[in-house]
Amino acid sequence: AQSVSQHNHHVILSEAASLELGCNYSYGGTVNLFWYVQYPGQHLQLLLKYFSGDPLVKGIKGFEAEFIKSKFSFNLRKPSVQWSDTAEYFCAVNFGNEKLTFGTGTRLTIIP
Amino acid sequence: EPEVTQTPSHQVTQMGQEVILRCVPISNHLYFYWYRQILGQKVEFLVSFYNNEISEKSEIFDDQFSVERPDGSNFTLKIRSTKLEDSAMYFCASTGQGATNEKLFFGSGTQLSVL
Numbered sequence: 001a002q003s004v005s006q007h008n009h010h011v012i013l014s015e016a017a018s019l020e021l022g023c024n025y026s027y028g029g030t031v032n033l034f035w036y037v038q039y040p041g042q043h044l045q046l047l048l049k050y051f052s053g054d055p056l057v058k059g060i061k062g063f064e065a066e067f068i069k070s071k072f073s074f075n076l077r078k079p080s081v082q083w084s085d086t087a088e089y090f091c092a093v094n095f096g097n098e099k100l101t102f103g104t105g106t107r108l109t110i111i112p
Numbered sequence: 113e114p115e116v117t118q119t120p121s122h123q124v125t126q127m128g129q130e131v132i133l134r135c136v137p138i139s140n141h142l143y144f145y146w147y148r149q150i151l152g153q154k155v156e157f158l159v160s161f162y163n164n165e166i167s168e169k170s171e172i173f174d175d176q177f178s179v180e181r182p183d184g185s186n187f188t189l190k191i192r193s194t195k196l197e198d199s200a201m202y203f204c205a206s207t208g209q210g211a212t213n214e215k216l217f218f219g220s221g222t223q224l225s226v227l
Contacts, residue, residue, distance in 0.1 A: 043218050098168045102156070
């Protein structure tokens with residue numbers, strides 16, 4: 001079955017620490033990959049996406065993600081987090097149909 | 113950036129009542145979606161809508177749910193007889209070329225509370 005896994009449920013970091021959030025999916029075919037962010041009280045916003053080409057994609061606010069096809073992974077990274085990065089982060093995958101399948105989300109708390 | 117708008121932001125209803133959640137997708141978009149997020153759980157796909165018909169729906173989207181595009185701008189989700197377990201945040205989304213081709217634009221959500 002097609003599924004998306006985010007193994008980190010809650011991550012707590014200090015400001016300036018480096019961040020890596022894991023995302024894995026199960027499916028052998030072509031996928032489109034997304035990271036969405038939900039700041040407290042706000043709607044889902046796209047951070048970055050991968051459709052094809054360079055597997056290292058850069059998004060807004062200094063975030064990047066790397067698609068590793070052999071590992072079925074699309075991990076989100078940021079070299080130095082800020083307090084304003086506190087939010088819920090969702091990995092989402094399109095498996096070639098008309099819907100996105102979301103992971104369970106990772107709550108990121110940044111301590112000033 | 114253009115926005116998807118949803119009304120109301122919070123809806124409280126009694127179990128068994130009908131509710132209609134409203135969405136105004138981005139004006140030139142053709143594909144429309146409803147997702148929901150039960151508190152503490154993942155965002156789940158409910159239904160996609162294109163060319164005035166449902167193109168895909170999940171097992172959650174049973175006979176109690178329906179969608180409609182009553183005019184050129186609104187996209188509604190109706191729940192005929194609400195249950196306690198329908199309490200969730202409901203997100204509308206739209207896109208111009210379909211979910212396989214581009215990102216979804218999400219609205220800010222309607223928090224539905226069924227008492």
